[in-house]
Amino acid sequence: MGERMFIEGNVAIGWGAAKADCQAFFGYPITPQNEITEWFAREFPKMGRIFVQSQSELGSINILYGAAAAGVRAMTSTSSPGWSLMQETVSDMANAELPCVIVHVQRAGPGGGPIRHAQQDYLQCTRGGGHGDYRNIVLAPASSQECCDLVQLAFYLADKYRNPVIVMSDAIIGRLRETVEVKKIEFGPVPDKEWAARGKGRHKDGKRRVVDHCADLFGRDPNYRTFLQRLDQKVGQMQESELQYESYKTDDAELILVAYGYTARVSKEAVNMARAEGIRAGLIRPIAIWPFPYKVIGDKARQGCKFLVVEDCLGQMVEDVRFAVEGCADVHLVSILDRHIPTDGGMILPDKVFDKIRQIK
């Protein structure tokens, strides 16, 4: 039985990271995730762990690169503009095969944009984000509790695959206060980090270690192709083993909503409203948005279901759903243009989604 707290998603990230034995956090101020940086600034020194406020998001991600190269569990957090800045180094860490966790609290864009919520970074995050052929596992919490739990899973998956893992929430999930049971989750053993650069004297074999992000150039792989083959294999394994989604009332559903993060909670409410009127609606909520649950959506499409994607952007995850149905089903969209008010505080609300459900029916 863990400790019960009434905390916002951003703060839950901190408690979850502490439970996962994260040793170091590096961050830079950016709305709407300052509560995360400030939590680590307050709590980590008390726990004897490392907190550094960097000079920029470039600083955060590169200091993280150093700490990850030293073989400790370390993380950073940022929001959309900062996430854009970090991409070169995330690509480098994917090549270097370093584990790390990056929390991304989405805000609206493009550009500086409003500092409030949106879900406009889906495609960028789920396609690696930076240059080159790689993928990161992306976990999308839809509650404060999931913030606490998924960040722990993120550290486990990062160590398991030696790859960055992204925990992507948004300004609503980040700032929403809910009851959270903060407890440590055990996921099983992770491989030993004997590849880490800790000083030659710390290695059992006394030989030096090289950590680099040009796999074929410094001998980690005999040539470029073997490196790509290894990466391809890793991506395939992640796709096979790390699917995570929630199915809500989908067994007999004729219309399936697909949503993640805050819009998933809105959609669940809309599904309940629909069911009350006898409409057989359901919800598939990807918890890992990469790897994406193509198969379960494809199966439902072949069974004759229709789909309604609910996302707070102009249409990004809808592309994955269209891809999944392989032309066998209608795919509709409730987008950011359907928010309840035109200013930046607008949200997609259940009654709008319910209207669309009725329309499709």
Place this chain on the structure above:
Amino acid sequence: MGKETKKVTRERVAGRQKLLVPQIAGFVYCPGCHEPLAARAIADVLEELGTGDRTLGVFGIGCSSFLLGILDIDVVLGPHGRPPDMATGLKRVYPDNIVFTVQGDGDLMSIGADPLLGALTRAEKITIIMLNNAVYGTTGGQMAPTSLVGQITTTTPGGRDIAHFGFPAHAAEMIATFKGVAYSARGAFNTPYNYERTKGYIKIAFQKQMDSVGLSFVEILCACPANWRMSPTDSLKWIEEKMILEFPLGEFKNVDRIE
């Protein structure tokens, strides 16, 4: 009368350092390039200090990257300009290690300005070594922040012109102005005397880190014969007659305590 025997001893007086990998692989460096000489100087200092087992090197992008294959210590490659950040991460995690960076002048003073300033203002206890050859070497000789006024490079074919491209940047002097810096010096490898003096600077820089005084910095003027379009011995002359005039050698800051 006893038989007389000959006793022959053969002693090595000078040669390759122990902390170099058995063979410098390939010919990634141009004839006369001072980059591997910097590695030798660092190896010498680490052997004298006896700290090879707890030293980490972080290398920038450029010709300095290839030092990854030369020094027999734990090494990490950084993205362009980022070694001071990575050194921060490595040092904070294992503070008893000596963490140093080796970067080119473009890596540190151009794209690396953000990490450099971060490390300076946070007074990170790392050692930054900048190899100054006044051009971007690996990419074929483009203008660098430290290129001299009038210097011909591939992006200043008419010579660096003040009106368009300003003046060469002085890293050692600038870094010396930061309070958290314990040591800032500039050396060169163009003569045996300068080589020994520069090695001394590197040793002091590492000692400042071992004593946890503050950030230490050594800039080294390095020959780049290929990109200067000169013979190696002419490059040494260019360092002596042109570079040292612009970038004087010596120590710009040396303190034992910072409060």
Place this chain on the structure above:
Amino acid sequence: MVKAEVVIDEEQCQGCGYCVKFCPRGCVVITGDKFTPQGYLLPTFIKPDECNTCGFCAMLCPRAAIEVYISASSEVPA
């Protein structure tokens, strides 16, 4: 009796000429007719009797291609 030896590794040498320049006594020269397997001009240690094993040649070789030895032989009574 003391003998100086300067051994230049022709696999590593790139013919930069620093050893030639920094030898205070001109003991190492590029004769122009010796080459390394890669085709660089290989210097020759031509004045072993003048060499005082100062080590400058070895110290300033960027490729660590030079080793300097000092051999001493002496009569030892039995």
